[in-house]
Amino acid sequence: xxxxxKRLLIVLIIAVVAFVLGRLGMRFFMNLMLGGxxxxxxxx
Amino acid sequence: MSRKTKEKKPGKGKWAVIYxxxxxxxxxxxxxxxxxxxxxxKDYSVKWTDEVGTAxxxxxxxxxxxxxxxxxxxxDNTKESYGLIVYLHPGGFTSGxxxxxHEMLEWLCSMGYVTAGINYTLRDDEHPETSVYSQSIxxxxxxxxxIEEAEKLGYHIDSLGMAGGSAGHCLAMLYAYRDAxxxxxxxxxxxxxxxxxxxxxEDWSCYGFDARTEETDEAAAGLFGIMAGKKITxxxxxxxxxxxxxxxxxxxxxVDEHTVPTLLCYGAYDRVQSFEASKRLDAxxxxxxxxxDYIVCxxxxxxxxxxxxxxxxxxxxxxxxxxxxxxxx
Numbered sequence: 001x002x003x004x005x006k007r008l009l010i011v012l013i014i015a016v017v018a019f020v021l022g023r024l025g026m027r028f029f030m031n032l033m034l035g036g037x038x039x040x041x042x043x044x
Numbered sequence: 045m046s047r048k049t050k051e052k053k054p055g056k057g058k059w060a061v062i063y064x065x066x067x068x069x070x071x072x073x074x075x076x077x078x079x080x081x082x083x084x085x086k087d088y089s090v091k092w093t094d095e096v097g098t099a100x101x102x103x104x105x106x107x108x109x110x111x112x113x114x115x116x117x118x119x120d121n122t123k124e125s126y127g128l129i130v131y132l133h134p135g136g137f138t139s140g141x142x143x144x145x146h147e148m149l150e151w152l153c154s155m156g157y158v159t160a161g162i163n164y165t166l167r168d169d170e171h172p173e174t175s176v177y178s179q180s181i182x183x184x185x186x187x188x189x190x191i192e193e194a195e196k197l198g199y200h201i202d203s204l205g206m207a208g209g210s211a212g213h214c215l216a217m218l219y220a221y222r223d224a225x226x227x228x229x230x231x232x233x234x235x236x237x238x239x240x241x242x243x244x245x246e247d248w249s250c251y252g253f254d255a256r257t258e259e260t261d262e263a264a265a266g267l268f269g270i271m272a273g274k275k276i277t278x279x280x281x282x283x284x285x286x287x288x289x290x291x292x293x294x295x296x297x298x299v300d301e302h303t304v305p306t307l308l309c310y311g312a313y314d315r316v317q318s319f320e321a322s323k324r325l326d327a328x329x330x331x332x333x334x335x336x337d338y339i340v341c342x343x344x345x346x347x348x349x350x351x352x353x354x355x356x357x358x359x360x361x362x363x364x365x366x367x368x369x370x371x372x373x
Contacts, residue, residue: 007059007062010063011062011063011066014063014066014067014070015066015067015069015070016070017067017070018066018067018068018069018070018071018074019070019071019073019074019077020074021071021074022070022071022072022073022074022075022076022077022078023074023075023077023078024074025071025074025075026074026075026078026079027078027349027350030078030345030347030349031313031345031350033315033345033347034311034314034315034316034344034345034346034347034349035250035311035313035314035315035316035344035345035346036311036313036343036344036345036347036349036350037313037343037350039343040342040343040350041341041342041343041344041350041351041352041353042343042350042351042352
């Protein structure tokens with residue numbers, strides 16, 4: 001695998017992790033305000 | 045050697061920036077993606093045009109500035125009679141406005157109903173005397189005015205459905221259960237989500253009132269007293285006098301065999317009002333044989349935000365209840 005390919009893979013992994021963290025963060029905030037569980041129900 | 049290092053550094057820096065930007069953009073996308081409505085939600089909204097109906101906004105039902113209502117009438121005015129659906133706004137009895145429910149009111153109107161959103165005086169610094177009870181009395185006064193206005197517009201009203209969210213659900217239940225006998229037209233159905241229906245401190249773990257200490261009982265008496273617009277003292281809890289004092293704002297205490305069919309939806313982790321109280325309400329409706337459905341969003345709080353499937357079921361049942369108990373003729 002070339003260096004560029006590896007870096008693009010890292011970008012993809014970062015994007016997925018950050019997207020999931022964003023959703024989890026928003027869910028955490030909403031749960032904090034309104035109540036709710038961190039997992040279960042809708043996706044994340 | 046040193047030349048090579050110098051050549052590589054700008055490349056690494058560029059990729060570091062790309063990584064950081066990717067993280068930030070994807071994080072924001074993740075946050076924003078939580079705001080996107082589920083795909084089924086489009087089935088419960090309508091593009092409001094003159095072909096669907098007409099909205100008359102900020103009509104008055106009293107002297108106070110807050111006493112305003114919006115009425116939506118369907119474009120088809122050829123029917124002999126119409127059902128009226130009143131949808132009351134949320135906001136913890138202290139905020140909110142009918143205007144934010146326009147999508148719900150428009151969608152219900154598109155089904156062939158006359159719909160109305162009614163404002164009520166909110167409890168704030170300017171209105172410290174306002175209580176849930178006084179708000180419920182305002183709604184009671186508003187309903188005949190809305191029906192009269194519908195008649196003036198050429199829509200004869202023959203039935204009424206009460207609906208709302210949170211505080212609005214509480215007020216809708218009070219009208220449907222407590223004041224139905226005074227309604228100019230029969231109340232046929234009550235639909236709503238996350239509205240408080242009773243005020244027993246042991247149920248209100250969301251505020252820590254279930255601890256039942258001297259301190260929490262004082263706090264509960266203070267809050268519930270403000271809501272009822274009456275003096276409530278901790279020694280009243282658990283006595284018939286408490287039920288009597290709170291009955292004016294406790295939909296639960298008005299449930300009997302004559303209670304209208306009811307659709308309820310609550311979040312099991314509600315931090316704003318008591319989920320436990322909703323279990324009492326479900327039990328009472330069951331005990332008296334009242335046709336009802338009780339949907340619990342098992343992973344959600346007050347916003348029903350984590351259970352799209354259950355929220356969808358609630359919307360589906362809303363349509364079913366209206367078709368069954370207030371069919372459009």
